[in-house]
Amino acid sequence: MDQLSMPWVIVPLWATSLVYLVSGALISSYLGSFWDRIAKPVVLTMFMGSIFWAVFALLLMSHNGLTARIWSRFFLPAAYLTEVSVIQAQAALLHLRKWRYDSLLWIMGIVFAIFLNFPGCAWNPILKPIPDGFWIAIVHPSWAIIAVKALIYGGGATAIVGLSIYSLWKRSRKQSVIYMLAGLLTTALFVHDIWWIQHHRTYYPTIWIGGLFLWAILWFELRQQVKRTHQQLTVDELTGAMTRSFGHLYATSLLQSTSLGLVFCDLDQFKLVNDQFGHAAGDNILRQTVDRLKSVCRPEDQIIRLGGDEFVMIFPSTDLNDGPQILPRIQEAIETHPFTISPGHVVNLGISLGWSWEPMGGHFNEAVMRSDHAMYQQKELHHQCSTTPS
Numbered sequence: 001m002d003q004l005s006m007p008w009v010i011v012p013l014w015a016t017s018l019v020y021l022v023s024g025a026l027i028s029s030y031l032g033s034f035w036d037r038i039a040k041p042v043v044l045t046m047f048m049g050s051i052f053w054a055v056f057a058l059l060l061m062s063h064n065g066l067t068a069r070i071w072s073r074f075f076l077p078a079a080y081l082t083e084v085s086v087i088q089a090q091a092a093l094l095h096l097r098k099w100r101y102d103s104l105l106w107i108m109g110i111v112f113a114i115f116l117n118f119p120g121c122a123w124n125p126i127l128k129p130i131p132d133g134f135w136i137a138i139v140h141p142s143w144a145i146i147a148v149k150a151l152i153y154g155g156g157a158t159a160i161v162g163l164s165i166y167s168l169w170k171r172s173r174k175q176s177v178i179y180m181l182a183g184l185l186t187t188a189l190f191v192h193d194i195w196w197i198q199h200h201r202t203y204y205p206t207i208w209i210g211g212l213f214l215w216a217i218l219w220f221e222l223r224q225q226v227k228r229t230h231q232q233l234t235v236d237e238l239t240g241a242m243t244r245s246f247g248h249l250y251a252t253s254l255l256q257s258t259s260l261g262l263v264f265c266d267l268d269q270f271k272l273v274n275d276q277f278g279h280a281a282g283d284n285i286l287r288q289t290v291d292r293l294k295s296v297c298r299p300e301d302q303i304i305r306l307g308g309d310e311f312v313m314i315f316p317s318t319d320l321n322d323g324p325q326i327l328p329r330i331q332e333a334i335e336t337h338p339f340t341i342s343p344g345h346v347v348n349l350g351i352s353l354g355w356s357w358e359p360m361g362g363h364f365n366e367a368v369m370r371s372d373h374a375m376y377q378q379k380e381l382h383h384q385c386s387t388t389p390s
Contacts, residue, residue, distance in 0.1 A: 045088075055071055243305065301315050
């Protein structure tokens with residue numbers, strides 16, 4: 001029987017393999033960074049998935065029984081190792097402790113692949129052509145074969161769905177349901193494909209739909225993890241301002257292409273508010289302070305929290321003489337209206353400011369030191385701290 005060189009039903013398998021391969025290459029850029037622990041298993045899943053889909057396509061594109069038999073011997077081990085990698089990736093994305101015997105699962109898959117390639121092994125399949133022009137692999141009916149298939153397909157699906165159920169404690173119910181649907185869909189399509197081969201002697205693969213669904217979930221989940229970690233590293237959780245470390249990098253980068261104006265901000269008598277009303281009231285004031293500072297910023301301006309009640313505002317593309325216009329606006333935003341610290345209580349606070357300017361190519365740390373010094377020169381102007389009913 002003539003074999004089709006590239007049947008159209010094989011195209012989705014090659015496309016899915018390419019999607020997994022390209023995604024694995026892209027995610028590899030996260031290796032060696034903060035996201036290394038969760039990126040490694042996802043990268044491995046993408047590459048194993050790419051191999052699995054390619055082996056699947058090559059099996060169906062075989063031109064004779066010999067090549068079909070060769071690819072069929074790698075099919076089950078590739079399916080098994082892909083499921084192992086999916087389980088490990090999902091566990092990493094759930095931040096579960098790594099199982100100490102993970103490597104044993106991979107060794108079993110490799111041994112399984114070697115065993116299937118022994119000459120004269122009882123696992124060797126019988127290849128028969130089917131009307132659609134493909135070859136069908138029919139293994140010798142035995143309980144051992146049934147047990148292996150049940151372990152690979154049933155065990156993998158059970159683990160994936162089990163982790164999805166566990167994720168109810170880690171994620172929203174909506175996300176967990178999507179995970180379970182992905183695992184069930186992939187397994188159901190796999191079983192459908194096998195059943196269709198055995199009973200109808202024709203084959204139009206559908207499992208690639210579940211494979212793309214699973215790929216989309218892993219890709220989205222990794223991006224969410226990266227976004228969440230990036231948020232923690234760059235944004236101060238309490239106030240929403242830039243963190244000190246990221247702000248330093250950001251401002252240093254800006255100085256490579258433009259000049260930078262800096263305002264060092266320090267709330268007056270803030271410690272008294274913490275001592276009298278508690279840290280919760282102090283945190284509330286800090287959040288309100290950043291909101292008010294943002295009201296005088298342009299879209300390109302940024303606020304960096306150095307720590308406590310100290311902030312640095314950076315103003316790109318400004319001149320040395322812009323300080324006298326910027327400082328009064330900041331002081332007005334802070335001192336015009338009292339801060340609400342709790343229902344029925346407000347407090348009036350002042351702010352001490354220091355201006356410095358750094359030309360393009362300058363040093364951010366030096367500009368911060370100068371603005372800090374200028375701010376302390378104004379500390380002699382203390383503001384009275386008082387509370388009145390709102």
